[in-house]
Amino acid sequence: MPPPSDSSLPRLAPGCRWGTQGEEKVVLFPEGMIRVQGTGQTILELCDGQRTVQEIVGVLLGRYSGADPAKIREDVSSFLEALQQKRIVDY
């Protein structure tokens, strides 16, 4: 799979969803779960299948003022690509 484009609509893959373990938010998927914290959690929460990658990057830039847009775009891309490989995210 190529990396996501600006117009890709990332979302949790079928059968992957948010859950909780104690107080922690986790993403549940067929083989297990992952804890997503910090920026990863922020990105994943924005992946609702409605926002484009470009819009997600825009939201993050609004939240982290002073961040380098190219760096944020790259981080979002590699994060989504890694989760797509695990079949946790579709885009």
Next chain:
Amino acid sequence: MDATIPNPLALIAEITHRCPLHCVYCSNPLQMVGAKAELSTEEWIRVFQEAGRLGILHLHLTGGEPAARTDLQELIAAARAAGLYSNLITSGLGVSEARLSGLVDAGLDHIQLSFQDSRDEPARWIAGAKGHGYKIALAESIRQLPVAFTVNLVVHRQNLDHIEEMIEFIEQLQPERVEIAHAQYYGWALKNRDTLIPTREQLDNCMRVVEAAQQRLSGRMRIDCVVPDYYARYPKACMGGWGRRLLLIDPSGQVLPCHAAGVIPDMKFDNVREHSLEWIWRESGAFQRFRGEQWMPEPCRSCDRRTEDFGGCRCQAFLLTGNANATDPVCSLAPDHQLVEIAQAASNAGGAQVSWSYRANPE
């Protein structure tokens, strides 16, 4: 209660032993639980609530054929309400299109649909029943619904020669994942071991084909496949270690540390009808028996790998050596490793007759 024991992560619920198939490698025990002794709907729902409170995340609904229970949809809804991620491990038989969408609406997260082969005739021969065509149609319905889809394929000497064709067949069904599982020799599969055990050549070819397919399908279909433990150098970390991560409840409510634990002599299993799940997890003698390292013999006790494979599988140790405390004989360091080498050698000599014991049904 001992609060230092970490909470379990997953619950395997064998909700019934009834099944329309008679697969020759079924992991169910030879002595099965009949319909009359099964837990009621209300009892299962209470257990799922207890499981959620105990911190369990994943619920694997299996059998027998779990769809043989008419209350399956109610059980799935209760699992979702209890905060559990539910996985249905099914042959697909008894799951109509309408029933399937009801299960997904109730909160089913993941379906694992089993196939016996890519071809109709051998599939029927392994399962002792028809169903291959029905499964193909069901796979298409699953694909239309918002649910994770995995195909399970059990491989063994009788089908490994067309592993490439089987992977291509599964690719057409478009699951997100395929689990290629080598038959494991417990229950019915142990009875049929001499006919199921692959040759070294088949195994090497299988691993080559799988690796090529993994590369080709990367990002589209994930392929999980591990070397069967008879051919591995070290044993598998059976169940992630005894009483460390998983518990299994049989149709009558007995709680076991693994599918096959009933074969080990002098095991007393506690029942969810008499105790809470938490009490059983922490206190039941069956769970304590091989928890930790106290029970380990040499060479396990001083082995660096003891925290990785936990001494291997207790049931396999018993089934092959007669001693449940022995090092798993599949380990190349085990004193009884020759037992596994003999089985391998017989397979590689190609001598075994093809004759099956089909899985029976409970009364």
